[in-house]
Structure formats: C-alpha cells, structure tokens
Amino acid sequence: MANDNQNLEKLTAAKAAIAFVKHNDVVGLGTGSTATLAIKELAKLMENSLKITGVPSSEATKELAISLGIPLLELGKVNAIDISIDGADEFTEQFNLIKGGGGALFREKIVASLSKKRIVVTDGSKLVEKLGAFKVPIEVNPNAENYVILKIEELKGKPVKRVKNDEVFITDNQNYIFDTDFGLINDPEKLANELNQIDGILAHGIFVNLTDIILMAKGNQITSYHKV
Numbered sequence: 001m002a003n004d005n006q007n008l009e010k011l012t013a014a015k016a017a018i019a020f021v022k023h024n025d026v027v028g029l030g031t032g033s034t035a036t037l038a039i040k041e042l043a044k045l046m047e048n049s050l051k052i053t054g055v056p057s058s059e060a061t062k063e064l065a066i067s068l069g070i071p072l073l074e075l076g077k078v079n080a081i082d083i084s085i086d087g088a089d090e091f092t093e094q095f096n097l098i099k100g101g102g103g104a105l106f107r108e109k110i111v112a113s114l115s116k117k118r119i120v121v122t123d124g125s126k127l128v129e130k131l132g133a134f135k136v137p138i139e140v141n142p143n144a145e146n147y148v149i150l151k152i153e154e155l156k157g158k159p160v161k162r163v164k165n166d167e168v169f170i171t172d173n174q175n176y177i178f179d180t181d182f183g184l185i186n187d188p189e190k191l192a193n194e195l196n197q198i199d200g201i202l203a204h205g206i207f208v209n210l211t212d213i214i215l216m217a218k219g220n221q222i223t224s225y226h227k228v
C-alpha cells in the first residue's frame, strides 16, 4: 500500500511529466496511480489554454479521461501518438521496465509503440538493479492457458494466475494474467523475445526499447533519465 511520501513522489513525477506536453499533442494516457495523477494534472492545464487529445491505455483510464472532459481517440484507430505518460512497477537505468501491475500491459505496450516520446513516471521505490523482484505479468488467452503454462515453465518461470477480490482477474481484453516469477532477470531482452514466441500470450510486462525518459521522484527531488 502506498504511503503518503510515495503518493507525494508520484505527484511530483506526474507534474514534471506534463511539462513535456505541447499544445495540440496527441497524448497516450497511461494506467495506474501515477499515470492517473498525470492525467488529472493535464486536465487542470486544459482548464486554461492547453488543448490535447488523449489516447487511453485501459478502460479505467478511458472512464477517468471522459470524467475530466479530455477528448479521446480510440487506440486501435490511431497511427501515431506525440507523447505518452505512464507508470512502471520496476525500472532499471538501462530503460528496461516491468509493467502491468494493474493489468493494462497490452494496451500500454501498443500506446508506447505508437508514441514518438515515451515518458515513464515513478516514485523512488521503482528503481532496481535487475528486474524481477516484481513478478512479470503475462496476459494469456484462456484457450491457451495450459499450453502457455507449460511453455513458461520451460523458461523456468513460475506462473500464478492473478486473482482479485477472490475472483479470477480478467483483463480489458477478456484474458487472464499470470504473474510469473523468473527470479532476477539477467537479460530482459532475451526473456522478452522468448515470451514473444509463445502463441497464446497476448503481451507480457517486460518493456524493452519502449521508453525515452524516466522521471523518478525521491522526496521532492526529480531524477530524470534520458535515453541518448
């Protein structure tokens, strides 16, 4: 559970991120508590002069954006996004991430893939030396459940089907999530590529080469990592 300090850090990072948004931008709207703060800050700027169009990365974010009066485009109908702002569950200084703690990883990956500038906002707890303490969310079509479990186990992963409020968690895309323990991950790109080969996996939460700027707040200080 996030404490007050963590919430303040999330807000500090969110405020730093929206400074990158320009008038008339198409903005990829992430999912999760930190992205939510950024979306609310954007909406405040829109009360003055900023005009943007959002592209939501989940049904929850879509509802939030509508409630704030942010005009939206449908993700599946968009060819390019100027800038996206999203959170992360873990990141390394090599710009590798684990995402999907909220189950929105597939649409978040498409948003990041379409975006010209990808900004990740986090509190100070998300920086790690190696990914993997946070279990890798893997979104699986129910028809491929047992097949995918076998294939993940061949990769030495230990998948656990996600349950929320005593019920199997179902994603916005009507799939399951398997939170998978791979131990600490030495080569995220290799594991990402191996998972990409498995039929039945819609997406996994390892994000490689999908981030340009990471804004991490620690206390009220921002550390920004820019990919060169």
Ligand SMILES: O=C[C@H](O)[C@H](O)[C@H](O)COP(=O)(O)O
Binding pocket: 030, 031, 032, 033, 034, 035, 086, 087, 088, 089, 099, 100, 101, 102, 103, 104, 105, 108
């Ligand atoms: O599916 C959820 C997303 O990947 C989130 O961006 C991620 O879980 C981080 O969320 P939060 O900002 O709430 O820590």
